[in-house]
Amino acid sequence: xxxxxxxxxxxxxxxxxxxxxxxxxxxxxxxxxxxxxxxxxxxxxxxxxxxxxxxxxxxxxxxxxxxxxxxxxxxxxxxxxxxxxxxxxxxxxxxxxxxxxxxxxxxxxxxxxxx
Amino acid sequence: xxxxxxxxxxxxxxxxxxxxxxxxxxxxxxxxxxxxxxxxxxxxxxxxxxxxxxxxxxxxxxxxxxxxxxxxxxxxxxxxxxxxxxxxxxxxxxxxxxxxxxxxxxxxxxxxxx
Numbered sequence: 001x002x003x004x005x006x007x008x009x010x011x012x013x014x015x016x017x018x019x020x021x022x023x024x025x026x027x028x029x030x031x032x033x034x035x036x037x038x039x040x041x042x043x044x045x046x047x048x049x050x051x052x053x054x055x056x057x058x059x060x061x062x063x064x065x066x067x068x069x070x071x072x073x074x075x076x077x078x079x080x081x082x083x084x085x086x087x088x089x090x091x092x093x094x095x096x097x098x099x100x101x102x103x104x105x106x107x108x109x110x111x112x113x114x115x
Numbered sequence: 116x117x118x119x120x121x122x123x124x125x126x127x128x129x130x131x132x133x134x135x136x137x138x139x140x141x142x143x144x145x146x147x148x149x150x151x152x153x154x155x156x157x158x159x160x161x162x163x164x165x166x167x168x169x170x171x172x173x174x175x176x177x178x179x180x181x182x183x184x185x186x187x188x189x190x191x192x193x194x195x196x197x198x199x200x201x202x203x204x205x206x207x208x209x210x211x212x213x214x215x216x217x218x219x220x221x222x223x224x225x226x227x228x229x
Binding site: 032097103 | 147149151156157158159160161164166205209215216217218219220221222224
């Protein structure tokens with residue numbers, strides 16, 4: 001299957017700072033990327049959908065000014081958590097897709113801890 | 116709107132016994148259905164998928180699932196559990212027209228007893 005690389009795998013940051021997470025499709029052009037959030041022992045909740053070259057579509061209840069998503073190229077999307085607080089601590093997972101695929105491919109996830 | 120219900124948040128099986136994880140879905144259009152496995156602090160690994168071809172789908176690691184439209188179900192089975200099958204399992208549904216955006220079930224944690 002296609003390979004999606006997510007970086008970093010773990011990050012610890014101080015309250016009030018911003019942190020950027022990258023999601024790269026290594027061997028295909030991802031016209032669409034998805035960002036999910038997973039709390040401990042819970043399922044994945046979709047945060048936003050990003051299409052290359054256009055603004056992301058956020059799910060209800062997700063603050064777009066806090067979770068900035070950029071999808072400037074067909075192989076890279078970034079999620080920036082701005083002014084992070086401890087309640088933003090979570091596992092963030094991206095997935096990437098293209099029209100010729102019948103599935104989306106997942107990154108390895110990023111464990112964010114805000115202290 | 117689509118939704119997925121996984122019956123049982125925890126399942127405990129003995130090594131060598133049948134593994135059965137239940138998944139029911141709701142979709143207004145023919146769905147694509149998926150089963151993923153997640154190990155601690157890792158991403159998701161695709162076990163198998165149904166995309167409107169054969170209703171009995173075989174996946175990796177000896178898992179299979181059967182799509183039953185009349186029951187709106189997509190249960191996952193494995194004839195003989197291994198210790199390495201202990202993990203979290205997620206059923207998910209998508210629509211091709213939605214660009215493969217997934218809606219996940221709540222997950223089922225599998226414990227395998229020796």
